[in-house]
Amino acid sequence: xxxxxxxxxxxxxxNFCIIAHIDHGKSTLADRMLLTTHTLSERDFKDQVLxxxxxxxxxxxxxxxxxxxxxxxxxxxxxxxxxIDTPGHVDFSYEVxxxxxxxxGALLVVDxxxxxQAQTISNLYQAIDHNLExxxxxxxxxxxxxxxxxxxxxxxxxxxxxxxxxxxxxAKTGYGIDRIMKEIVRKIPPPKGDPAAPLQxxxxxxxxxxxxxxxxxxxxxxxxxxxxxxxxFVATGRIYDADEIGVLKIKFQPRDxxxxxxxxxxxxxxxxxxxxxxxxxxxxxSRPCDKAITGxxxxxxMVFAGIYPVDADDYEELRASLEKLQLNDASLSFVPESSAAxxxxxxxxxxxxxxxxxxxxxxxxxxxxxxxxxxPNVSFKAYTTKGEMIDVHNxxxxxxxxxxxxxxxxxxxxxxxxxxENVGPIMTLCIDKRGTLKNQLYLTSNRIELTFDMPLSEIxxxxxxxxxxxxxxxxxxxxxxxxxxxxxLVRLDMLLNGEMVDALSxxxxxxxxxxxxxxxxxxxxxxxxxxxxxxxxxxxxxxKIIARETVKAVRKDVTAKCYGGDITRKRKLLEKQxxxxxxxxxxxxxxxxxxxxxxxLKMD
Amino acid sequence: MAGIYVxxxxxxxxxxxxxxxxxxxxxxxxxxxxxxxxxxxHKANYxxxxxxxxxYIGGGTxxxxxxxxxxxxxSKISAxxxxxxxxxxxxxxxxxDLNKTYLERLYNNTVINRLSIGIxxxxxxDLRLLNRRHDSTKAKHAIRDTLKAGFxxxxxxxxxxxxxxxxxxxxxxxxxxxxxNIHHLSAYFLTFEPGTCxxxxxxxxxxxxxxxxxxxxxxxxxxEIAEKAGYIQYEISNFxxxxxxxxxxxxxxxGKKYIGIGPSAHSYNIKTRQWNVSDNAEYIMKINQNxxxxxxxxxxxxxxFNEYIMTGLRTKWGIDLKEIEKKFGTEFxxxxxxxxxxxxxxxxxEEKENHYFxxxxxxxxxxxIISAMFLD
Ligand SMILES: Nc1nc2c(ncn2[C@@H]2O[C@H](COP(=O)(O)OP(=O)(O)OP(=O)(O)O)[C@@H](O)[C@H]2O)c(=O)[nH]1
Ligand code: SF4
Ligand SMILES: [Mg+2]
Numbered sequence: 017x018x019x020x021x022x023x024x025x026x027x028x029x030x031n032f033c034i035i036a037h038i039d040h041g042k043s044t045l046a047d048r049m050l051l052t053t054h055t056l057s058e059r060d061f062k063d064q065v066l067x068x069x070x071x072x073x074x075x076x077x078x079x080x081x082x083x084x085x086x087x088x089x090x091x092x093x094x095x096x097x098x099x100i101d102t103p104g105h106v107d108f109s110y111e112v113x114x115x116x117x118x119x120x121g122a123l124l125v126v127d128x129x130x131x132x133q134a135q136t137i138s139n140l141y142q143a144i145d146h147n148l149e150x151x152x153x154x155x156x157x158x159x160x161x162x163x164x165x166x167x168x169x170x171x172x173x174x175x176x177x178x179x180x181x182x183x184x185x186x187a188k189t190g191y192g193i194d195r196i197m198k199e200i201v202r203k204i205p206p207p208k209g210d211p212a213a214p215l216q217x218x219x220x221x222x223x224x225x226x227x228x229x230x231x232x233x234x235x236x237x238x239x240x241x242x243x244x245x246x247x248x249f250v251a252t253g254r255i256y257d258a259d260e261i262g263v264l265k266i267k268f269q270p271r272d273x274x275x276x277x278x279x280x281x282x283x284x285x286x287x288x289x290x291x292x293x294x295x296x297x298x299x300x301x302s303r304p305c306d307k308a309i310t311g312x313x314x315x316x317x318m319v320f321a322g323i324y325p326v327d328a329d330d331y332e333e334l335r336a337s338l339e340k341l342q343l344n345d346a347s348l349s350f351v352p353e354s355s356a357a358x359x360x361x362x363x364x365x366x367x368x369x370x371x372x373x374x375x376x377x378x379x380x381x382x383x384x385x386x387x388x389x390x391x392p393n394v395s396f397k398a399y400t401t402k403g404e405m406i407d408v409h410n411x412x413x414x415x416x417x418x419x420x421x422x423x424x425x426x427x428x429x430x431x432x433x434x435x436x437e438n439v440g441p442i443m444t445l446c447i448d449k450r451g452t453l454k455n456q457l458y459l460t461s462n463r464i465e466l467t468f469d470m471p472l473s474e475i476x477x478x479x480x481x482x483x484x485x486x487x488x489x490x491x492x493x494x495x496x497x498x499x500x501x502x503x504x505l506v507r508l509d510m511l512l513n514g515e516m517v518d519a520l521s522x523x524x525x526x527x528x529x530x531x532x533x534x535x536x537x538x539x540x541x542x543x544x545x546x547x548x549x550x551x552x553x554x555x556x557x558x559x560k561i562i563a564r565e566t567v568k569a570v571r572k573d574v575t576a577k578c579y580g581g582d583i584t585r586k587r588k589l590l591e592k593q594x595x596x597x598x599x600x601x602x603x604x605x606x607x608x609x610x611x612x613x614x615x616x617l618k619m620d
Numbered sequence: 621m622a623g624i625y626v627x628x629x630x631x632x633x634x635x636x637x638x639x640x641x642x643x644x645x646x647x648x649x650x651x652x653x654x655x656x657x658x659x660x661x662h663k664a665n666y667x668x669x670x671x672x673x674x675x676y677i678g679g680g681t682x683x684x685x686x687x688x689x690x691x692x693x694x695s696k697i698s699a700x701x702x703x704x705x706x707x708x709x710x711x712x713x714x715x716x717d718l719n720k721t722y723l724e725r726l727y728n729n730t731v732i733n734r735l736s737i738g739i740x741x742x743x744x745x746d747l748r749l750l751n752r753r754h755d756s757t758k759a760k761h762a763i764r765d766t767l768k769a770g771f772x773x774x775x776x777x778x779x780x781x782x783x784x785x786x787x788x789x790x791x792x793x794x795x796x797x798x799x800x801n802i803h804h805l806s807a808y809f810l811t812f813e814p815g816t817c818x819x820x821x822x823x824x825x826x827x828x829x830x831x832x833x834x835x836x837x838x839x840x841x842x843x844e845i846a847e848k849a850g851y852i853q854y855e856i857s858n859f860x861x862x863x864x865x866x867x868x869x870x871x872x873x874x875g876k877k878y879i880g881i882g883p884s885a886h887s888y889n890i891k892t893r894q895w896n897v898s899d900n901a902e903y904i905m906k907i908n909q910n911x912x913x914x915x916x917x918x919x920x921x922x923x924x925f926n927e928y929i930m931t932g933l934r935t936k937w938g939i940d941l942k943e944i945e946k947k948f949g950t951e952f953x954x955x956x957x958x959x960x961x962x963x964x965x966x967x968x969x970e971e972k973e974n975h976y977f978x979x980x981x982x983x984x985x986x987x988x989i990i991s992a993m994f995l996d
Pocket of ligand 3: 077
């Protein structure tokens with residue numbers, strides 16, 4: 017029988033996340049709440065304190081969801097608030113969906129100067145799907161450009177809430193925070209769940225720590241978990257001792273027991289990253305639960321690219337690093353592949369280009385891996401003349417032309433919200449990207465929602481950046497898959513001195529092929545260093561060469577003077593020249609710098 | 621066996637291409653000389669008692685010094701260091717300073733026995749672009765008068781690949797140089813060093829850099845004409861009649877110890893390299909206050925090896941594989957043999973009697989080869 021004490025305990029818990037479009041002020045609002053509740057002292061404070069990855073701080077965006085526990089006293093009663101700050105960028109929406117599963121409520125933050133944007137809508141729908149209580153917050157009210165009336169109308173339209181439900185706030189000045197805190201306690205229901213039932217806890221995130229091993233983050237749905245107990249991970253069937261459990265304050269805080277409704281972490285001597293699956297259920301060995309909690313939907317990668325170690329000897333280490341990274345990034349997927357040019361590596365699936373970039377950076381920074389990233393592509397369906405369908409994640413996986421009947425490529429429905437004055441250029445951009453306009457809806461007199469039907473491959477490269485620059489940051493964008501359609505695609509190969517470099521091949525719409533091939537040749541010419549012989553760079557479709565450039569041989573590379581005072585400087589210069597060469601990959605006789613494999617991304 | 625280099629950091633005028641450290645404030649000459657003397661005392665032990673076989677007074681423009689000042693320096697050196705009787709003592713001079721009296725006194729009243737003259741070109745257009753103080757007539761007179769004064773070891777500097785210089789003009793410059801029967805020639809292609817006036821002109825597109833192909837042709841022509849005239853190419857940019865190579869500079873390339881006196885000068889004693897501050901005022905102040913006036917790097921085995929490769933391959937003596945094995949060990953020996961393979965195959969390097977040399981083809985891409993041969 018649960019004691020009265022524990023009953024009350026659950027009554028005093030509030031689990032909520034902060035969701036919004038990118039940059040609308042989630043992390044700043046979290047800061048403010050951490051300060052108000054004295055979870056963090058002024059002394060330890062820094063802006064967006066939960067964004068603790070260097071990458072997050074440098075880029076000023078949240079990449080990972082961050083959970084943190086706060087104590088809050090209202091009318092003499094002490095509450096435990098478990099807050100999860102989530103990322104706003106579309107590439108990290110999987111982080112949001114997992115956070116939502118651990119909560120009963122959500123603060124929907126809307127920037128009063130920007131209004132409702134694409135990810136405001138998509139994240140809100142996720143939260144509503146999980147029956148979360150929504151508290152709308154109109155943030156950045158301190159800014160002169162705030163448009164409270166207009167944006168309030170947008171929020172009412174979207175959520176169906178009443179005007180009074182919307183809290184005006186400024187995460188910067190602290191205005192409105194008290195009311196937000198109160199409404200969290202009043203409106204968001206405490207977690208449900210039976211503390212007496214068999215243990216059922218959902219793993220919603222995990223992280224690898226090089227000192228302490230693997231931490232799994234979970235929310236207890238039913239029952240309780242005590243330190244030292246034998247627990248089982250349902251999906252993997254593995255059994256562990258709960259060596260340490262605890263709650264996620266600013267630092268990890270060990271506890272002896274966690275009850276239904278609590279959010280916490282477990283360290284349990286898990287040996288390998290493969291043993292932890294985000295979405296798995298933890299239960300007791302002695303008294304297991306009947307069934308696992310429904311986990312998370314498998315994420316569908318949108319973009320694929322090869323990741324190879326620069327040094328072939330590092331292949332196994334790369335695998336281990338990817339596994340560890342996957343712990344903390346459940347949306348990353350990878351399978352081994354090999355390339356004639358690059359040897360053994362992995363084909364990785366990402367949710368978008370930013371995601372790819374972040375994975376690349378994290379491999380470098382957190383795991384010290386020197387990698388080559390190949391040209392990204394979307395996945396295609398190839399139908400052979402025998403009527404077979406093959407999923408193609410890699411240009412080299414395309415069947416021989418003779419056996420190929422046709423190819424299908426993925427299409428999306430893209431929603432762009434923009435200002436009316438930007439409609440023209442945005443239409444041009446989308447049509448240039450093979451999109452067709454499906455719908456045009458005036459949200460207000462100067463805000464329009466455009467709906468396009470377009471191939472996913474067209475947004476993979478530079479669509480997002482272009483959209484941003486055309487609209488001076490005001491357009492937002494969201495998309496979902498709408499199925500596969502026949503496409504006139506060709507495989508564009510790149511040849512270096514006549515040798516095909518499979519890692520540089522791409523699948524591309526025929527109408528773009530010539531222009532693209534020419535530009536890749538030009539870019540490679542810029543990136544490939546001169547060697548002792550001429551290097552021919554060619555773009556080809558099948559056996560037909562469609563573009564060509566030459567990197568002229570080094571004819572003269574000699575310093576005139578090397579006297580007593582020149583030796584140190586000269587030596588350092590040549591050592592640097594040497595270092596540059598080290599980061600290159602030998603393809604046939606040609607040395608190709610790492611950056612060349614991403615050349616296509618760097619074209620404007 | 622060791623060398624002493626003295627840097628005279630003054631010039632009367634700033635040449636447009638030059639990035640050596642120097643100042644045009646000649647009024648500081650006296651105080652600086654005092655500091656040079658002090659530094660000579662400081663460095664007394666750096667060479668660990670080795671005998672001085674070569675002295676080189678360079679710059680800047682040493683010919684801004686009076687005969688008395690030169691002798692002050694040289695006698696200080698003899699007082700502090702063990703200088704060999706047969707030491708090679710080189711003095712760098714600009715043509716515009718080399719009048720007959722100065723030359724006669726240099727020859728008769730000092731122990732200087734080798735002169736290196738900054739001719740650069742015999743074409744007035746080039747000399748103007750380079751912002752030199754002399755013209756072609758002065759250049760020719762200077763060489764003639766130096767030889768007349770009695771010097772039997774005379775070197776001149778020439779520059780090629782100057783914007784606007786045709787192949788014919790370059791050939792003509794070379795023929796003029798050799799017609800004087802000079803003993804030694806150093807020839808450099810023009811480089812555009814950041815911070816120089818000519819670099820700015822290039823960036824502003826006031827002038828164009830000579831095309832690589834053309835520059836290469838001029839270099840080839842230099843080698844060809846020098847050889848025909850009986851000069852031996854003993855280093856990438858240095859040519860001499862037999863018996864007249866620069867012992868001092870050869871020392872740099874064969875790992876001999878040296879001390880460098882004066883602002884921006886470098887010193888080397890196998891274990892370390894160090895370089896003095898590149899600023900007259902700072903140098904004078906630090907010397908006077910007994911403060912550290914140089915930076916230093918310790919040379920580990922790998923660095924020493926890379927330097928050996930770099931300096932050795934640039935000379936006609938090449939690198940000595942036996943010596944590598946002895947000095948650096950079998951591991952390094954094995955590595956260098958492997959690294960040389962593609963270049964041997966491509967005929968950029970040749971092997972003779974356990975030595976590697978750059979071939980007449982490899983010499984044009986010396987840096988490319990050297991950096992590939994480095995250990996990392
Ligand atoms: N003036 C003002 N600026 C704010 C306010 N809230 C946030 N900002 C600023 O808006 C920018 C984005 O804030 P963040 O808190 O990083 O936004 P976010 O929603 O967490 O962004 P992502 O996590 O990348 O989606 C920062 O420069 C903040 O300083 C506010 O109330 N007033
Ligand atoms: S080239 Fe010689 S003379 Fe001209 S500025 Fe440089 S050091 Fe002085
Ligand atoms: Mg954030």
